[in-house]
Amino acid sequence: MNKAAEWIDLTGKVAHVTGGARGIGRGISRALAMAGAKVMVSDLRLEDAQAVATEIGGQAMALDVTDRAAVDTAMAATKSRLGGLDILVNNAGVYIGYGGPVRSITDEMWKTLWSVNVDGVFYCCRAAASIMIDQGKGGRIINVSSTQAVSPGVGVTYDGSKAAVMQITKALALELAQYGINVNALAPGPTWVREGVPPKTGGQPPNRSGDPLADTVADRIARLPVGHWADPMEQGKAVVFLASSMSDFVTGIYLPVDGGWLTL
Ligand SMILES: NC(=O)c1ccc[n+]([C@@H]2O[C@H](COP(=O)([O-])OP(=O)(O)OC[C@H]3O[C@@H](n4cnc5c(N)ncnc54)[C@H](O)[C@@H]3O)[C@@H](O)[C@H]2O)c1
Structure with missing residues (x-):
C-alpha cells in the first residue's frame, strides 16, 4: 500500500453513524466501510439500518438520539x-415539516427539532467523548451541520439548530484536543436523498411558490455552481477525510461540501 493510501485507510477503526439508515447517513456509512472501518449503523428505523449494515458488512442497532x-x-x-x-x-437530523414563517412555528415544532438536531448531538458527543478519553488513543467526532448554519433559508428552527451544531463542534474541539480527539463539522449543501441520480440544477429559473424562504432556497439551488445536487457518497468521502489520518491536524473546522453554495 502506498503512503497516501495508508493515510486514508481506516482498517481497525470502529465508527458509529447515527441516522445511518438512509440518505446522507447511508452514504457516510458506506464510505467509512469502503475505507476499512467497522461501522455501527444506528437509526430510529432498525430494519432500514440493518439493510445498510448488511450491505456494508457492519452492524445495526435501534437508537433514538x-x-x-x-x-x-x-x-x-x-x-x-x-x-x-x-x-x-x-x-x-430532521428538517421536513419544521420550516415556515416564524409565527407559524409551534412550541412543539421548535422543541422536537432541537431535541434531535441539538440535544441528540450533545448526548452522542458526551457519551462517545467519555469512551474515547478512557480508551486513551484519541478519536474523531464529526457533526453534520449544514450550509444553513451560516446561510439561512430553511427557517429559524432548522437554521438555528445547525448553527448551534457548528459552535458545539468548535467548543468541543478546543476542549478535546488535549486527548487527541479531533472534532469537526460537515456542512452539506443540497444532497439528493431520494431514489435515482442527483438532479441537475441551473437553466430554467425555478417556479416561484410565493413563500420567501422556500423561494430563497430554490433560487440558490437553481444557481448552484457545480450544476447538480450532491450524491450522499460525496458527503461520505468528506467524512472519510475527516475520520482519517489525512486530517490529523484539522480540528474545529466547519467544512462546506456544498457545490459552491456558500459562494452565492
Ligand atoms: N439532504 C440535504 O440536502 C442536507 C443538507 C444539509 C444538511 N443535511 C443534514 O444531513 C443529515 C442527514 O440528512 P438527510 O437528508 O440524509 O435526512 P433523511 O431524512 O434522509 O435521513 C435522516 C435519518 O435520520 C434518522 N433520524 C431522524 N430522527 C432520528 C432520531 N431521533 N434518532 C435517530 N435517528 C433519527 C431518520 O430515521 C433517517 O434515517 C441531517 O442532519 C440533515 O440536517 C442534509
Whole structure:
C-alpha cells in the first residue's frame, strides 16, 4: 500500500453513524466501510439500518438520539460489540415539516427539532467523548451541520439548530484536543436523498411558490455552481477525510461540501 493510501485507510477503526439508515447517513456509512472501518449503523428505523449494515458488512442497532440513556447504552454497546469506538458521526437530523414563517412555528415544532438536531448531538458527543478519553488513543467526532448554519433559508428552527451544531463542534474541539480527539463539522449543501441520480440544477429559473424562504432556497439551488445536487457518497468521502489520518491536524473546522453554495 502506498503512503497516501495508508493515510486514508481506516482498517481497525470502529465508527458509529447515527441516522445511518438512509440518505446522507447511508452514504457516510458506506464510505467509512469502503475505507476499512467497522461501522455501527444506528437509526430510529432498525430494519432500514440493518439493510445498510448488511450491505456494508457492519452492524445495526435501534437508537433514538433524543433518549439520553439510550445514547449512553448505544455508545457503550458499540464498544463492546465492535471492540472500541474511534469515530462518531452525528448525522441524525430532521428538517421536513419544521420550516415556515416564524409565527407559524409551534412550541412543539421548535422543541422536537432541537431535541434531535441539538440535544441528540450533545448526548452522542458526551457519551462517545467519555469512551474515547478512557480508551486513551484519541478519536474523531464529526457533526453534520449544514450550509444553513451560516446561510439561512430553511427557517429559524432548522437554521438555528445547525448553527448551534457548528459552535458545539468548535467548543468541543478546543476542549478535546488535549486527548487527541479531533472534532469537526460537515456542512452539506443540497444532497439528493431520494431514489435515482442527483438532479441537475441551473437553466430554467425555478417556479416561484410565493413563500420567501422556500423561494430563497430554490433560487440558490437553481444557481448552484457545480450544476447538480450532491450524491450522499460525496458527503461520505468528506467524512472519510475527516475520520482519517489525512486530517490529523484539522480540528474545529466547519467544512462546506456544498457545490459552491456558500459562494452565492
Ligand atoms: N439532504 C440535504 O440536502 C442536507 C443538507 C444539509 C444538511 N443535511 C443534514 O444531513 C443529515 C442527514 O440528512 P438527510 O437528508 O440524509 O435526512 P433523511 O431524512 O434522509 O435521513 C435522516 C435519518 O435520520 C434518522 N433520524 C431522524 N430522527 C432520528 C432520531 N431521533 N434518532 C435517530 N435517528 C433519527 C431518520 O430515521 C433517517 O434515517 C441531517 O442532519 C440533515 O440536517 C442534509
